[in-house]
Amino acid sequence: MSDEGSPLAGRRVVVGVSGSIAAYKAVSLVRLLAERGAVVDVAMTTAATAFVTPLTFASLTHRPVVSEVMALDPDEQIAHVELAEGADAIVLAPATANLLAELAAGLAGNAVTAMALASRAPVIVAPAMDAGMWTHPATLRNVETLRGFGHIIVEPEVGALASGLTGVGRLAESDTIVAAVESLFAHAGELEGLHVVVSAGGTREPIDPVRFLGNRSSGKMGVAIAEAARDRGATVTLVAGSMSVPAPRGVTAVEATTAAAMRTAVLRSAPSADILVMAAAVADFAPKRTSNSKIKRDGAGLQIDLVANPDIVAEVGEMADGVRPFLIGFAAETDDLEANALSKLRDKGLDLIVGNRVGGPFDAIGSEDNKVTVFGAEGPLTDWPMLPKRQVAERLWDLIVDRYRAARPPAGSRRSTRARRR
């Protein structure tokens, strides 16, 4: 296998190995990464050294292995911090149930967790454990926490386990893990120099100091889109409504939890944006009046007058050429996805619209996965299956980049003036 053309060529990848029988598989993983041209360092927990010796990894990588949390490197620097700061990517494989719990809790008691906590590089986690441990609510919760940190989980596979049982928990194949690492860099730099604005989450329209009109949007879809844009090199502004997930590292987050605040934030950032993706679920209506004091229950019902909120993305759609960013909206629909999405695309002046279903068996709101269809003015452009939201975001960016480049070729190209005039 050669490193020719591999997105891993010259990348610094730190592999963190924890104490599972699957630690022996990390040897082939390290070898594969090195064959693809990556500069590979290895950090190990003490338990991992009982399964594979540091010498094995050092022989493969020709680099010292860090297995002590307080170890110094040959330059007398703290070894796990040096690894953390130099890493382009971190791969934790195998990651035991204990390691997942430590990472989720932010513990740093060994060389692997200390290195991962100190780093701001993207982290890929490949768990390996007994099926019962993998499906325990505590582990599932820890995995969710790690996903919330933006870590990418390469799920364990079904097969024969060390316990002698068969089930889910086997470390994913080295090829699968390497593919996940490569995909981190496959599109690196593609959005370099571009400012991308993404809105995410729902808005909350206040009724009184404790109540609001809102929706169930978690922000997961918009956050995945922002993360993917960041990883492709864009400067990203995230206009964050009410979200159940944290804003990702490496983006500028602007909090905007009402439609009015979101309008201000979006209109402020749109003129400097090259691309705007409106994934937020903006409330279409807001109470006409907000009570300054908590409305009392008096036995009678309560009538709330609502007024229509401004359509933020439509306002951006009306901006003049040269100021208006390339514009992608979302359509959350219970019925007639195609007809509704296409009429929103036209009415709001969008370049693309992403249709997804809500309220039924394929509910996009709050879920980990989404099944979307992207529409252009000519009709549906995609036929994608249900995918994790991060994968939806990756495919979406592949499509957006193609369309954006076609509509706005780089300056100097003969088509650029005509295309921008539209």
Ligand code: PMT
């Ligand atoms: O956050 P998650 O839990 O991950 O869920 C993701 C999602 C389902 C919320 C997301 O994928 C989605 O569909 N977002 C758009 C939801 C929505 O408000 O759709 P809409 O059809 O009502 O609006 C159409 C477009 O107009 C959207 O781009 C919306 O951001 C925009 N809009 C809507 C109203 C308004 N007043 N101003 C707007 O800009």
